[in-house]
Amino acid sequence: MYKVAIIGASGYTGAQLVQLVQQHPSLTLAGTYVSENSADAGKNIGALHGNLAHVDATLTPISNEILVALTSQVDFIFLATPHEASHDWMPTLSSGRAKVLDLSGAFRLKDTAVFEQFYGFAHTQKNSLDVSVYGLAEWHEDKIANASVIAVPGCYPTASLTALKPLAENGLLDANVRPVINAVSGVSGAGRKASLTTSFFEVSLHAYGVLGHRHTPEIEAYLGTPVIFTPHLGNFKRGILATITVKLAPNVSQSQLDAVYQDAYNGKPIVRLRDSFPKIDDVAHTPFVDLHWKLDEASGYAVVTAAIDNVMKGAASQAIQCLNIMTKQPVETGLVL
Numbered sequence: 199m200y201k202v203a204i205i206g207a208s209g210y211t212g213a214q215l216v217q218l219v220q221q222h223p224s225l226t227l228a229g230t231y232v233s234e235n236s237a238d239a240g241k242n243i244g245a246l247h248g249n250l251a252h253v254d255a256t257l258t259p260i261s262n263e264i265l266v267a268l269t270s271q272v273d274f275i276f277l278a279t280p281h282e283a284s285h286d287w288m289p290t291l292s293s294g295r296a297k298v299l300d301l302s303g304a305f306r307l308k309d310t311a312v313f314e315q316f317y318g319f320a321h322t323q324k325n326s327l328d329v330s331v332y333g334l335a336e337w338h339e340d341k342i343a344n345a346s347v348i349a350v351p352g353c354y355p356t357a358s359l360t361a362l363k364p365l366a367e368n369g370l371l372d373a374n375v376r377p378v379i380n381a382v383s384g385v386s387g388a389g390r391k392a393s394l395t396t397s398f399f400e401v402s403l404h405a406y407g408v409l410g411h412r413h414t415p416e417i418e419a420y421l422g423t424p425v426i427f428t429p430h431l432g433n434f435k436r437g438i439l440a441t442i443t444v445k446l447a448p449n450v451s452q453s454q455l456d457a458v459y460q461d462a463y464n465g466k467p468i469v470r471l472r473d474s475f476p477k478i479d480d481v482a483h484t485p486f487v488d489l490h491w492k493l494d495e496a497s498g499y500a501v502v503t504a505a506i507d508n509v510m511k512g513a514a515s516q517a518i519q520c521l522n523i524m525t526k527q528p529v530e531t532g533l534v535l
């Protein structure tokens with residue numbers, strides 16, 4: 199059994215990780231942590247997340263001493279914390295034998311100037327950044343297998359890259375026309391902390407972060423081509439539906455397009471190639487990415503849709519996929535029951 203600690207366990211992705219660790223056949227929960235001055239310190243996780251009422255896990259305030267001790271006491275540390283906390287703690291956490299999986303955006307962008315522009319603070323952890331591996335499980339398996347620090351991808355990039363990488367890797371995108379990604383997320387994407395924007399009465403359906411969201415450079419860095427990305431906040435709890443319009447290279451046929459997706463995801467059980475456009479309800483509370491696409495051969499434009507659960511494949515279950523790869527277990531272990 200591998201021992202696992204979760205820092206930021208009271209949040210949406212942290213609590214999801216607690217549940218996934220509980221149901222995983224080779225993981226045991228060794229500790230659940232919140233910030234030093236957390237209002238939830240000392241509570242049982244079930245007091246915050248009723249679905250975990252059966253789990254005996256106390257939310258312990260983190261300290262420097264605990265951070266250091268964890269590096270030798272556990273095998274894996276999950277960081278389900280704000281970007282700043284992950285950024286500051288990574289050198290300590292990755293200094294021992296424990297491997298670290300960070301759900302924040304702190305170690306995804308290798309270009310520190312771009313990072314500062316989009317995250318609003320300077321990246322000063324160059325050594326950790328150099329060794330971090332982007333945990334897009336279906337695409338970076340070899341690097342993930344040998345990594346000590348995983349930067350788990352963002353939720354929108356997971357949906358977007360899963361849809362677009364088969365096209366980019368096979369040279370099927372028209373180099374002169376940017377893919378246009380319109381994606382709608384449920385409110386859990388914004389985290390558990392209350393805010394006016396995510397309050398029940400305020401949420402409707404609106405675009406935000408237009409032409410400036412921090413996931414744009416993340417998608418572009420791992421796709422290798424610029425995109426237009428527009429996120430939207432929707433009035434539902436969980437899930438992301440990304441509808442992506444692409445102009446393909448000349449003379450690509452529907453059968454060629456089908457073959458590219460089938461080849462890319464053959465033997466990848468988390469990606470489901472659907473025969474109709476997926477709904478968020480198809481993937482909510484699951485680790486799957488559902489994909490469907492359609493080509494207008496006359497114009498050369500195609501529309502690809504990806505549906506994921508942002509808290510699962512967009513964060514927690516993708517982190518478990520990475521752990522499965524790092525421990526040489528089938529990627530769906532503990533996820534597809």
Ligand SMILES: NC(=O)C1=CN([C@@H]2O[C@H](COP(=O)(O)OP(=O)(O)OC[C@H]3O[C@@H](n4cnc5c(N)ncnc54)[C@H](OP(=O)(O)O)[C@@H]3O)[C@@H](O)[C@H]2O)C=CC1
Nearest residue numbers: 206208209210211232233236278279301302387389390513
């Ligand atoms: N929600 C989503 O769909 C996704 C989120 N992410 C990323 O994952 C991370 C966690 O997100 P999410 O679960 O939504 O966030 P939440 O706001 O729901 O939870 C954050 C957690 O971190 C704890 N925390 C806050 N500040 C600190 C600190 N300084 N030190 C230690 N713990 C702290 C909080 O508890 P307390 O404040 O009581 O200490 C809480 O447990 C973020 O970086 C987010 O950007 C990534 C992909 C998808």
Ligand SMILES: CC(=O)N[C@@H](CCC(=O)OP(=O)(O)O)C(=O)O
Nearest residue numbers: 301302303352353354383387388
């Ligand atoms: C609806 C909503 O607010 N979603 C979040 C994305 C959550 C996510 O993927 O988190 P990272 O910060 O780790 O990249 C946002 O747009 O900021």
